[in-house]
Amino acid sequence: MHLFYIAFTAFDVFATVLTLGVLACGLWVVPHEAAEAFHQTLWRMLGVSFALLTLSSVLILLSRSLEMSGGPVSALPGVAPMVLSGTHYGRVWWVRPPVLLLLWIAWIAGRRYRNVNALGWVMFAAAAIIAFTRSETGHPADHGDFTFAVWIDWLHLMGAGLWIGSLFAMTLVVFPRLRRHHPQHPLLAADIFQRLSTLAGLALALILVTGIYTAWQQLDTWSAFVTTAYGRTLLVKLSLVAVLILIGAHNRYLKLPRLQQAAGRVRAVPRWLSWSLRKPTALATADPVTTAQRLRACTHAVKAESLLGVGVLAAASVLLHGMPPAAMSAIPAFGGTMSMGDASSSMSMPAPGATPPAASASAMSAFGAPGKAREVRATLHINALDSMRFEPAEVHVEPGETVRFVVTNRGKLLHEFVIGDAREQREHELEMEKMPDAPMHDPNGISLRPGETRSIIWTFPDRSMQVEYACHQPGHFAAGMLGLILVDQAPGKTAHGQSANQHAITKTGGG
Ligand SMILES: [Cu+2]
Numbered sequence: 443m444h445l446f447y448i449a450f451t452a453f454d455v456f457a458t459v460l461t462l463g464v465l466a467c468g469l470w471v472v473p474h475e476a477a478e479a480f481h482q483t484l485w486r487m488l489g490v491s492f493a494l495l496t497l498s499s500v501l502i503l504l505s506r507s508l509e510m511s512g513g514p515v516s517a518l519p520g521v522a523p524m525v526l527s528g529t530h531y532g533r534v535w536w537v538r539p540p541v542l543l544l545l546w547i548a549w550i551a552g553r554r555y556r557n558v559n560a561l562g563w564v565m566f567a568a569a570a571i572i573a574f575t576r577s578e579t580g581h582p583a584d585h586g587d588f589t590f591a592v593w594i595d596w597l598h599l600m601g602a603g604l605w606i607g608s609l610f611a612m613t614l615v616v617f618p619r620l621r622r623h624h625p626q627h628p629l630l631a632a633d634i635f636q637r638l639s640t641l642a643g644l645a646l647a648l649i650l651v652t653g654i655y656t657a658w659q660q661l662d663t664w665s666a667f668v669t670t671a672y673g674r675t676l677l678v679k680l681s682l683v684a685v686l687i688l689i690g691a692h693n694r695y696l697k698l699p700r701l702q703q704a705a706g707r708v709r710a711v712p713r714w715l716s717w718s719l720r721k722p723t724a725l726a727t728a729d730p731v732t733t734a735q736r737l738r739a740c741t742h743a744v745k746a747e748s749l750l751g752v753g754v755l756a757a758a759s760v761l762l763h764g765m766p767p768a769a770m771s772a773i774p775a776f777g778g779t780m781s782m783g784d785a786s787s788s789m790s791m792p793a794p795g796a797t798p799p800a801a802s803a804s805a806m807s808a809f810g811a812p813g814k815a816r817e818v819r820a821t822l823h824i825n826a827l828d829s830m831r832f833e834p835a836e837v838h839v840e841p842g843e844t845v846r847f848v849v850t851n852r853g854k855l856l857h858e859f860v861i862g863d864a865r866e867q868r869e870h871e872l873e874m875e876k877m878p879d880a881p882m883h884d885p886n887g888i889s890l891r892p893g894e895t896r897s898i899i900w901t902f903p904d905r906s907m908q909v910e911y912a913c914h915q916p917g918h919f920a921a922g923m924l925g926l927i928l929v930d931q932a933p934g935k936t937a938h939g940q941s942a943n944q945h946a947i948t949k950t951g952g953g
Contacts, residue, residue: 444763450505452759454498455599458573459755461491461545462600463607465566467616469559471608471637476630477559480619485552487615488565492545495572499538506531506579509917510830511855520854528829531921534578541568573599580762581660581920591659598652602758604645606751612638613748617741621734628705628733635701635740639694646687660766671872672764679757686750693743701740704732767868809863809909812885813844813901821846826890826913828853830921838928842904847911848897851890858913860887861900861927867912867919874914887914906930 464487472480503525504518510529511521526532545568552558574596577583582591620631657676667673706729822845825833839845849859860870866886888896902909906929913923 447505447509448759448763450498450501451762452756453494454502455576455755455759455762456752457491457494457498458569458576458599459603459607460610461488461495461569461607462566462573462603463609464488464491464611464615465562465569466604466608466641467611467638469562469566470641471612471634472616473630473633473637474559476627476634480616481558483615483619484611485549485558487611489549492542492549495545496542499535499542499572503532503535506917510915510921524828524854528827529921530583530830531579534575534583537575538572541571544568569603570596570600573603581766582656583922591656594652594655597648598656601645601649601652602755605642605649606748606754608638608641608645609744609748609751612744613741617744621737621741628730629707631733631737632698632702632705632707635693635698635737638744639690639698642690643694646690649683662767666767670767672761672767675757675760675764679754679761682750682753682757686747686754689743689747689750693740697736697740697743701733701736704729704736807862807866807886808903809861809866809886809907810900810902813899815846815899817844817901818846818899819843821848824849824859824911824925826851826853826857826859826923828855830913830918830923832859832911832913832923832925834925836926836928838930839902840931841906841929842902843929844899844901846897846899848895849888849890850895851892854892856889856891856915857918857923858887858889858915859896859898860884860912860914861898861909862886862912863907863909867910867914867924870912870914871919874916874919902927902929 464484468477468480468484468488472484504522507522507525508515508518510525510531511517526535545565548561548565548568552561574592576599577592577595578587580595582589582595586592616634620634661667661670661673661676667677820839820843822837822839824837824847826849827833847859847861851857860867862870870884870887886898886900888898890896909927909929911925911927912919915923
């Protein structure tokens with residue numbers, strides 16, 4: 443079932459990248475002088491990529507709804523509208539239909555007009571917005587809209603579109619047509635290949651900068667590359683990219699000069715000098731037979747690159763469904779601090795006499811332990827909603843305090859309430875991904891059927907820290923079903939005793 447969701451994500455990523463690539467080819471790779479010759483075939487391919495993108499947009503909505511509900515396909519008619527109206531994912535998804543409509547209108551208009559450059563730019567901007575909706579619904583958006591991490595992720599995807607997408611477009615459209623045309627235009631083949639190489643180089647720089655930043659954000663340590671499934675998948679992706687870079691460099695520095703030579707270009711002419719195409723003085727004697735051979739060699743290389751590109755996108759889709767080992771470092775309170783493992787060893791539990799030791803010493807952890815009813819000093823009411831949110835999304839407790847959480851599932855889906863620090867939540871999420879149907883037996887969590895109210899008593903550590911509560915039903919955590927417990931001395935308070943009533947946040951909310 444997990445693979446099924448990954449496949450839909452991969453399809454959507456592929457459609458997005460292909461759309462960006464075909465547009466990039468039309469705008470930048472095919473020279474203006476030759477635009478006429480490629481217009482029809484590129485436009486047809488653009489129609490195919492828009493159709494794929496439209497289909498994938500519907501499919502990812504359905505598969506994400508299914509993932510969030512955890513239910514059977516028959517539940518979909520009920521769940522999909524709820525995801526669309528009530529979740530962050532749904533709200534971002536709504537950006538797609540109008541943008542797709544714009545793409546189709548531009549596409550239909552472009553079949554009539556000859557000067558399609560302006561239309562190409564409009565379409566590229568629209569495709570960039572679609573790409574942005576991908577970034578806004580992935581891990582980078584876990585901690586807010588339009589954050590730095592989201593923009594970086596978007597640039598990474600745009601880079602992939604310019605690079606891998608244009609490789610797809612070359613393989614599917616430009617090279618087949620070029621090979622039929624090249625006897626009359628050997629220089630055109632050389633120029634197109636050079637432009638592709640330049641575009642790939644620029645896109646690669648963008649991909650590397652943003653990719654390194656993201657990897658640095660997502661992996662805490664070098665060892666995470668081998669110790670976590672996420673890290674190993676990333677390693678596979680990086681290896682494929684490394685091979686791609688080698689082939690690309692070989693193309694650029696060996697194959698391209700030979701092709702140019704055979705085509706009669708004495709040396710590489712920079713793009714901004716392409717007007718020199720028409721000057722006969724810039725030409726040496728072209729050799730059609732050799733040009734054909736060398737063009738074929740280049741075509742094969744790009745084909746191989748495209749196949750590797752498919753592998754890269756597949757690996758990327760697996761990563762999109764995984765949980766980064768260091769997702770916790772994206773949470774401001776934890777960023778840049780020492781690891782929680784170190785903190786827990788030196789953590790001081792409630793001083794003797796102040797609070798009796800918690801019931802089960804074995805269940806002690808960095809973020810507290812199950813508490814006893816007679817120690818309860820505050821009661822917090824929390825609602826779990828089908829919009830993949832807790833209400834309230836942030837609560838305040840005092841160091842060493844024992845709190846009763848009364849949690850109500852106000853929705854129609856199963857929800858959970860699991861207490862833990864950022865690391866615990868990520869680990870729990872990873873376990874749930876492996877065994878989504880395992881029953882909840884952890885002392886730090888409860889699961890709630892629709893409409894059910896249950897409570898859990900928890901004693902927090904005697905120090906300031908941040909703990910979280912989260913739902914680990916499939917897809918819920920990824921959709922942002924997470925709340926924050928700030929363990930801190932409240933301003934203006936000195937003793938625990940008086941705080942009970944002030945803490946009893948009884949929030950019935952909009953439900
Ligand atoms: Cu939930």
